[in-house]
Amino acid sequence: MSTLAASPAYDAAARRRAILLVCCCTISGAAAQLLMKIGMTHFVPNLWAIVTNLSLMAGYVLYGMNTLLLIVALRDGELSMLYPIIALTYVWVTILSYTLLREPPNAFKNIGIAAIVLGVAVLGRNGKK
Amino acid sequence: MNSTLTVSMLLVLAASVVGSFGAAFLKLGSARVNRNPLSFINRYLALGVGLYLGSSVFYALGIRGGQLSILYPMVSLGYIWTMLWARIFFKESFTRQKIAGLSLILLGVVLVGMGAKVIHSIRVHPWPNEAFQPPDRARCTGPNLA
Numbered sequence: 001m002s003t004l005a006a007s008p009a010y011d012a013a014a015r016r017r018a019i020l021l022v023c024c025c026t027i028s029g030a031a032a033q034l035l036m037k038i039g040m041t042h043f044v045p046n047l048w049a050i051v052t053n054l055s056l057m058a059g060y061v062l063y064g065m066n067t068l069l070l071i072v073a074l075r076d077g078e079l080s081m082l083y084p085i086i087a088l089t090y091v092w093v094t095i096l097s098y099t100l101l102r103e104p105p106n107a108f109k110n111i112g113i114a115a116i117v118l119g120v121a122v123l124g125r126n127g128k129k
Numbered sequence: 130m131n132s133t134l135t136v137s138m139l140l141v142l143a144a145s146v147v148g149s150f151g152a153a154f155l156k157l158g159s160a161r162v163n164r165n166p167l168s169f170i171n172r173y174l175a176l177g178v179g180l181y182l183g184s185s186v187f188y189a190l191g192i193r194g195g196q197l198s199i200l201y202p203m204v205s206l207g208y209i210w211t212m213l214w215a216r217i218f219f220k221e222s223f224t225r226q227k228i229a230g231l232s233l234i235l236l237g238v239v240l241v242g243m244g245a246k247v248i249h250s251i252r253v254h255p256w257p258n259e260a261f262q263p264p265d266r267a268r269c270t271g272p273n274l275a
Contacts, residue, residue: 037192040192043193063185093198093201094202097196097201103196103199106247108241109199109202109240109244111237112244115234115236115237116202116241119208119233120205120208120234122233123231
C-alpha cells in the first residue's frame with residue numbers, strides 16, 4: 001500500500017527509523033499501562049474526578065499518542081520485523097508490575113508472557129510488507 | 130479465584146472483543162478513504178474509532194480490580210478475535226502460521242491466568258521481638274496498589 005516501501009528510496013535508514021520508533025512505542029506503551037492502572041486505583045465514578053485524575057489522563061494521552069505512532073511505524077516497516085518488537089510491551093508491563101506495583105511474580109506468569117510474545121512474533125511472520 | 134478478579138477478567142475480555150470490532154471497522158472505513166480529505170469522515174471509520182475508545186473504557190474499569198501482570202496479558206486475546214473477523218468478514222485465510230501464533234497466545238493467556246491462583250507464601254516478620262525492629266520501619270511498607 002505504501003508508496004514509500006515500493007520506491008527505491010526506501011532503504012535501511014527508513015527501516016531502522018521504524019524499528020527505533022516501535023522500540024520507543026513499547027516503552028511508552030508500558031508506561032501508559034502503568035499510569036492507567038495507578039489512576040484507576042483511586043477511581044471515583046464522577047466526571048470531574050475522572051478528568052482531574054492526573055495519572056489516568058496522562059496514561060490515556062500517552063496510550064493515544066502511542067497508537068498513532070505505531071500506525072506510522074507499521075506503515076513504513078516490515079510487519080515480521082516490527083511485530084516481535086511490539087510484543088515486548090508485554091514484557092515491560094510485567095516487569096513494571098513486579099517492581100513498581102509490587103505484584104508477586106511466579107513461573108506461570110513468566111512462561112505465559114513468553115508464550116504470548118512468541119505467539120505474536122509467529123503471527124507477524126505471516127504478514128507481508 | 131475471587132469474584133472481583135472474575136469481573137475484571139470479563140471486563141478485559143469484553144474490551145478485547147469490542148476493540149477487535151473496532152479494528153474491523155477501521156479496515157472497512159480505510160478502504161473508503163481516497164485523495165479527498167473529507168473521505169476520512171465516513172461512518173465506518175467513526176464507528177471504528179468509537180469502538181476503540183469504548184474498549185479502553187471497559188479495559189480501564191477492568192484493570193481496577195486485579196493485578197496488572199494478570200490482566201494486561203489478556204489484551205492479547207484481541208489478536209484472536211481480529212483474526213476471526215478477518216476470516217469471517219474479509220475472507221482472509223487461516224494459515225498454519227496464524228493458527229500456531231494464536232494457539233501460543235491462547236496458551237500464554239491461560240498460563241498467566243493460572244498465575245493468579247498461585248498462593249504466595251506469607252512473609253513471616255523477621256523481627257518478632259519489638260526490641261530488634263529495624264530502625265526505618267517506613268521502608269518496609271510500600272504502596273499497596275493491587
